[in-house]
Amino acid sequence: MAASAGRRRPLLINLIHEVDLMSHFFGDVASVSAISSNAMRGFEVEDTAAAILRFEDGGLASLTVSDAAVGPWAWDLSAGENIQRFPAHPVQSHFFAGSEGGLSLPDLTYWSHKGEKSWTQTLDRKTLAIEPEDPYGAQIRHFGAVIAGRAEPLVSGIEAAKNLATIDAIRRAAESGRETQVEAISARPANSEHGA
Numbered sequence: 001m002a003a004s005a006g007r008r009r010p011l012l013i014n015l016i017h018e019v020d021l022m023s024h025f026f027g028d029v030a031s032v033s034a035i036s037s038n039a040m041r042g043f044e045v046e047d048t049a050a051a052i053l054r055f056e057d058g059g060l061a062s063l064t065v066s067d068a069a070v071g072p073w074a075w076d077l078s079a080g081e082n083i084q085r086f087p088a089h090p091v092q093s094h095f096f097a098g099s100e101g102g103l104s105l106p107d108l109t110y111w112s113h114k115g116e117k118s119w120t121q122t123l124d125r126k127t128l129a130i131e132p133e134d135p136y137g138a139q140i141r142h143f144g145a146v147i148a149g150r151a152e153p154l155v156s157g158i159e160a161a162k163n164l165a166t167i168d169a170i171r172r173a174a175e176s177g178r179e180t181q182v183e184a185i186s187a188r189p190a191n192s193e194h195g196a
Helices: 010-026 135-147 157-176
Strands: 029-037 048-055 060-066 094-097 102-105 109-112 124-127
Touching (some): 010 029, 010 048, 010 060, 010 094, 029 157, 048 157
Antiparallel strands (some): 029 048, 094 102, 102 109, 109 124
């Protein structure tokens, strides 16, 4: 472990999950702006970063990540998915707001207008229902089904490549200090030189 200290990138290890979630909810990311710092730990890679994502439809999102900050506002420390490893704190880790409503995670509280959209009216609040399930067990079962040919991957290779391209753009934006375009990723035609 000591040999790899300072080489693990929170962007690639942690923030990529948030990028995947945002892309799932809001579509492809067109460009990003970002800043990062390694001031807390002094490693060669960042320990803290913030990014603004611009989606192809014009929507915006802000994301932060830190391996050097104290607080329970992270999925692993609030969701209770892996209670043997991480304690579950009763806080929210994700907030999404759009023109029709807002959602917080992991509590799945959905906020919306009852009628007329107005800042002076009380918002309607409801908790979305889910069937509790061990996510790690579900992932392994799904992986087995994909291997056996009984299911298609929930996240395609193209989607994964787009997420990696977004993380790379965040890294480049943090290094340059400029808004950076995300590399366009698309499926190759089946008859391409390199196959599908």
